Amino acid sequence: MNKKHNFSAGPCILPQEVFEKSAQAILDFNGIGLSLLEISHRSKDFVAVMDEARAIVKRLMNLGDDYEVLYLGSGASMQFAMVPYNLMKVGGKAAYLDTGTWAAGAIKEAKKLGTVDVVGSSKEENYSFIPKNYTVGSEYDYFHCTSNNTIYGTQMKSFPEVNTLMVCDMSSDIFSRQLDFSKFDLIYAGAQKNMGPAGVTLVVIKKEILGKTGRENMLSMLDYSQHISKESMYNTPPVFPIYASLLTLQHLENNGGIAAAEKRNEAKAKLLYDEIDSNPLFETFCVKEDRSLMNVSFNITDESKKEEFDNAWKAAGISGLNGHRSLGGYRASLYNALPIESVQVLVDVMKSIR
Numbered sequence: 001m002n003k004k005h006n007f008s009a010g011p012c013i014l015p016q017e018v019f020e021k022s023a024q025a026i027l028d029f030n031g032i033g034l035s036l037l038e039i040s041h042r043s044k045d046f047v048a049v050m051d052e053a054r055a056i057v058k059r060l061m062n063l064g065d066d067y068e069v070l071y072l073g074s075g076a077s078m079q080f081a082m083v084p085y086n087l088m089k090v091g092g093k094a095a096y097l098d099t100g101t102w103a104a105g106a107i108k109e110a111k112k113l114g115t116v117d118v119v120g121s122s123k124e125e126n127y128s129f130i131p132k133n134y135t136v137g138s139e140y141d142y143f144h145c146t147s148n149n150t151i152y153g154t155q156m157k158s159f160p161e162v163n164t165l166m167v168c169d170m171s172s173d174i175f176s177r178q179l180d181f182s183k184f185d186l187i188y189a190g191a192q193k194n195m196g197p198a199g200v201t202l203v204v205i206k207k208e209i210l211g212k213t214g215r216e217n218m219l220s221m222l223d224y225s226q227h228i229s230k231e232s233m234y235n236t237p238p239v240f241p242i243y244a245s246l247l248t249l250q251h252l253e254n255n256g257g258i259a260a261a262e263k264r265n266e267a268k269a270k271l272l273y274d275e276i277d278s279n280p281l282f283e284t285f286c287v288k289e290d291r292s293l294m295n296v297s298f299n300i301t302d303e304s305k306k307e308e309f310d311n312a313w314k315a316a317g318i319s320g321l322n323g324h325r326s327l328g329g330y331r332a333s334l335y336n337a338l339p340i341e342s343v344q345v346l347v348d349v350m351k352s353i354r
């Protein structure tokens with residue numbers, strides 16, 4: 001197959017090895033004469049997958065036994081509801097940072113369960129920067145932020161010191177850069193960017209934060225404690241996305257871990273931003289200091305050259321470069337699995353339009 005240079009924002013490119021190994025598992029899993037898709041999730045072969053998928057996350061994030069790792073069905077959007085349901089005290093309030101469409105989605109859901117104070121927002125400036133001047137005190141049950149704004153191409157370069165629990169939606173930059181993950185009490189991420197196929201969401205929770213809301217008769221499927229007590233098998237888990245996520249994380253671990261991925265991601269982003277900054281035909285939507293290493297959202301400054309550019313990148317075998325429908329323009333997603341050679345192809349096309 002002649003593979004395209006896949007800049008899609010998600011679902012998106014994954015390591016080739018993941019496709020090959022998961023195709024084999026679909027045909028004959030572990031040589032047991034059965035497909036991964038036709039065995040019980042309680043069989044020893046799948047339980048081993050789940051155990052390792054949970055363990056590898058802690059290894060990569062350098063987290064100890066005070067954290068639990070869950071793989072939950074449905075998307076990151078489900079966490080917009082589960083986070084307040086599990087962490088907001090009855091009659092309590094939470095602080096949210098509004099940095100884009102997904103952050104706003106999380107805010108909308110949390111407001112249905114309690115009081116939300118938006119402590120910082122860049123909405124009025126079309127989410128072109130990350131707000132920085134705010135404080136979060138102990139009157140809040142937790143603080144929620146979005147580490148990377150997939151649509152607008154902004155990324156939090158540092159995280160605030162807060163006097164409450166720290167919750168982060170890392171859907172679009174999980175495992176892309178080194179962070180002190182122990183700073184966070186709860187991290188969640190839909191798998192379909194740096195981890196695997198859509199259909200599963202990673203949730204990493206510090207155990208001691210649960211069970212403090214005063215909420216009674218919690219709905220079991222929305223209760224993190226239930227999922228923890230059943231080791232992420234409260235109900236039938238999405239076996240294929242979990243297996244493919246494990247393969248992706250093993251690939252990451254075998255290729256230098258997060259530290260090496262971060263270096264590769266920095267080099268890719270530098271290559272593209274350097275071209276945008278030196279080529280008057282292109283500009284980013286956001287301020288320089290908050291530019292994302294994962295999603296480069298940019299525009300063309302001369303509309304009369306748009307058709308030529310569009311034809312050229314398509315002819316070069318590039319796919320998935322159109323911007324999100326709410327922002328327009330272009331978006332080059334540089335997730336872990338995208339090779340720098342693909343970025344070079346895009347940069348060469350951009351140079352050719354000058």
Ligand code: PLP
Nearest residue numbers: 075076077102150169171172190
């Ligand atoms: N949060 C962020 C940062 C995202 O980029 C997305 C989707 O792109 C979501 C949440 C929603 O994810 P899902 O479609 O898995 O619900």
